[in-house]
Amino acid sequence: MLIYVDDLLITGKNSGMIEELKTIMHGNFKIKDLGQLKYFLCIEVVRNTEGIILSQRKYALELILDSGLGNACSVSTPLEQNQKLTSSEYDMHIEHRSDELLEDTGMYQRLIGRLLYLTHTRPNIMYDVQLLSQFMQTPKKVHYEAAMRVVRYIRKSLGEGILFSNKSRPNLVAFCDSDWAACPMSRRSVTGYCVKLGDSLICWKSKKQNTISRSSAEAEYRCMASTVEELVWLRGLTKELGIEHHEPTTLYCDNQAALHIAANPVYHERTKHIEIDCHFVRDQIQKGVVCTKHVSTKEQQADIFTKGLGTNQHERLKIKLGMKDESHSPT
Incomplete structure (x- = not known):
């Protein structure tokens, strides 16, 4: 049950339990049942043959x-x-x-x-x-x-808006990317990542990094550490919701140097200053929480969260993220 001031959303697999909860709520508070969710906090919910689209x-x-x-x-x-x-x-x-x-x-x-x-x-x-x-x-x-x-x-x-597909498997997959020294004022890099549950986008972020990275590999690795941190939390959350993760979550990165640092247990001179991030990411890899894979820059979905793109690439990545226009979607 999600509560925002005096607005409530109730969801679950057991319709009988949902009705029982509404009866208990009605017995203690004066509530109005608005039926199936269509509009909540300026977010519109549209159902079609592909799944559910959230738009504004x-x-x-x-x-x-x-x-x-x-x-x-x-x-x-x-x-x-x-x-x-x-x-x-x-x-x-x-x-x-x-x-x-x-x-x-x-x-x-x-x-x-x-x-x-x-x-x-x-x-x-x-x-x-x-x-x-x-x-x-x-x-x-x-x-x-x-x-x-x-x-x-x-x-x-x-x-x-975002399409939550009804056909995808409930496994987590993530993409992370960074734009090295992107800020012309501070020369800090931009972290961008997104996480999908199957084909459905559930989490994304675009943020300037807290410290200056002295190489593109370092910027990518800091971005990777932030994404892994989010994945650890999301795996715990989805487990509470009844989704078990028996396989490591795949994390896609387009920087070969960062992937080599994650795979190589030997520390080099240039990685001493990011030692904590290195330990954290490697620890999660060894635990079987995540596994890293390379993806080409053209297929890097998180690229849209790190820089302004040309028309073709922007539209291409937008589709890959699973965005749909509910105005033209068959119900």
């Missing part, structure tokens, strides 16, 4: 109209490829110039807040919103224009 169509439409982009042209990607955004402080101290600041800071902050909530069903804008949220204090006009581009991208397919 109504929420996205309200966001577009409030932004004044109801009649604007759509764009094919949420962020221009290779676009670098910097803070006003960086411009003044490093480049000795400053782009024009946005007069209404609150307007930008509200827009980013609304976009953050939209990432619950739109993982394909996760990286872009994560990047834009770094400039909440003193946003520039270029930041606001980039945020409005994300809104125009959302306009392209209002009913887009």
